[in-house]
Amino acid sequence: MSVMKRRATKREEEEETLCCCEYVNRHGQRSHVAACCCDCQDLDDACERFVRREPQRAESLSRVAEVIRDRVRVPWLWGGARRVDLSIIPPLLLLPALLHLAALHVLLGLLVLTALPGLVLWYYYFTHYKKGRTLFFLSLALFSLAYMYYLFITEVLPGGNISPVQVSVVTAGVILTLVALAHTKQEPGVVLPGQKPVQGRVRGDGADGARQDAARATPTGTSEQEDEGPEEGGRRNWCAACRVPRPPRAGHCRICGVCVLRLDHHCVWINSCVGQANHRSFLLTLLLFLLTSLYGISLVLASVCPKQHLFLALLYCPGVYNQYSTALCFTCAWYSSIVTGGLLHLLVVQVINISHNVTEREARLALREKTARSTYWGLVVDTGVYSRGFRGNWTEFLTMGDKWKAPPVDSNS
Numbered sequence: 001m002s003v004m005k006r007r008a009t010k011r012e013e014e015e016e017t018l019c020c021c022e023y024v025n026r027h028g029q030r031s032h033v034a035a036c037c038c039d040c041q042d043l044d045d046a047c048e049r050f051v052r053r054e055p056q057r058a059e060s061l062s063r064v065a066e067v068i069r070d071r072v073r074v075p076w077l078w079g080g081a082r083r084v085d086l087s088i089i090p091p092l093l094l095l096p097a098l099l100h101l102a103a104l105h106v107l108l109g110l111l112v113l114t115a116l117p118g119l120v121l122w123y124y125y126f127t128h129y130k131k132g133r134t135l136f137f138l139s140l141a142l143f144s145l146a147y148m149y150y151l152f153i154t155e156v157l158p159g160g161n162i163s164p165v166q167v168s169v170v171t172a173g174v175i176l177t178l179v180a181l182a183h184t185k186q187e188p189g190v191v192l193p194g195q196k197p198v199q200g201r202v203r204g205d206g207a208d209g210a211r212q213d214a215a216r217a218t219p220t221g222t223s224e225q226e227d228e229g230p231e232e233g234g235r236r237n238w239c240a241a242c243r244v245p246r247p248p249r250a251g252h253c254r255i256c257g258v259c260v261l262r263l264d265h266h267c268v269w270i271n272s273c274v275g276q277a278n279h280r281s282f283l284l285t286l287l288l289f290l291l292t293s294l295y296g297i298s299l300v301l302a303s304v305c306p307k308q309h310l311f312l313a314l315l316y317c318p319g320v321y322n323q324y325s326t327a328l329c330f331t332c333a334w335y336s337s338i339v340t341g342g343l344l345h346l347l348v349v350q351v352i353n354i355s356h357n358v359t360e361r362e363a364r365l366a367l368r369e370k371t372a373r374s375t376y377w378g379l380v381v382d383t384g385v386y387s388r389g390f391r392g393n394w395t396e397f398l399t400m401g402d403k404w405k406a407p408p409v410d411s412n413s
Helices: 001-014 041-051 060-071 086-102 107-131 138-161 164-182 206-217 279-304 323-357 360-369 390-403
Strands: 022-024 030-032 226-228 238-240 245-246 251-253 258-260 263-266 270-273 373-375 381-383
Touching: 060 107, 086 107, 086 138, 086 206, 107 138, 107 323, 138 164, 138 323, 164 279, 270 360, 279 323, 279 390, 323 390, 360 381
Parallel strands: none
Antiparallel strands: 022 030, 226 238, 238 245, 251 258, 263 270, 373 381
């Protein structure tokens, strides 16, 4: 009997083990990547209605899209085939095509470099409205960095105007940026059950200060559902979605579906939240990227426009479109400058907020409720709640990541 049981168990384990090309589909059925174009009832129904000129069902296209997303997989050695997020594909195809198209003529360059940021911004607001996760922006950021470095090595370096030291500096900057980005994506600081507040002292004492803290830390008028917590007479913020009490300055991200300590914002470029545990590495990633990008742009412009002043080369570089390789390098320098300008604005906002000890989430809430002082066209927002002076604010920011894993609250205290 025991031998039969062992054989049956072994047979079940063999049946459950997936080879590199197999996967379990959205219906819980075992399937194979070679059958990605077979037996799609939803697609057949949509095509049949199209041929008969009948109106499509409201849910038919979404079902077809879900089937495609479920079946597009790549073989993997461990655990069967892995699903491929389709949002990573457009940047891999469109970015090289558009940059090479822009290098053909100056007018095409103006058209592409004007339309490309507009398309990215439109897609950003579209996904922000839908509150959905997407790898499009992370794919665009990583592929832009890799593709710019590839063109630097294959197009700029053979010109002979770049020294080995300069290549080493650019290479080191790219590697350090990727390392900082990987560290940023590890953990934003998710709120755990029984989490204690570990930083963020409010300017104000007694009950008035506690009420002011709760008013600043809790957004109103949003889709977050909040109930009074079971502890301390309901004074602590309670997240109905995560079922955890939230410390002051923590917030619930509707995109990630978790509560994050000292939530600053959800960054689409890293496809993750920026919170207490990764805010420092996020700032470091921005700084490394900007320094590497600015240095690389200066080397490219010095190579393709050696007779022009560095600051004027972007605006006027005679003869740069005479050769396709120099035109491509010049176009990529312009593209990198646009990206650098956007991230430089983000870095400036981050530095200003840190100097006033206010998060992006708190700044937006305070501006919405008109409870903060806003200067310089909304660039500087000072809520006056957590500020401890310039030096104290930066000291708190630089040390907060080391203590985000606070011990659980003692119920007897």
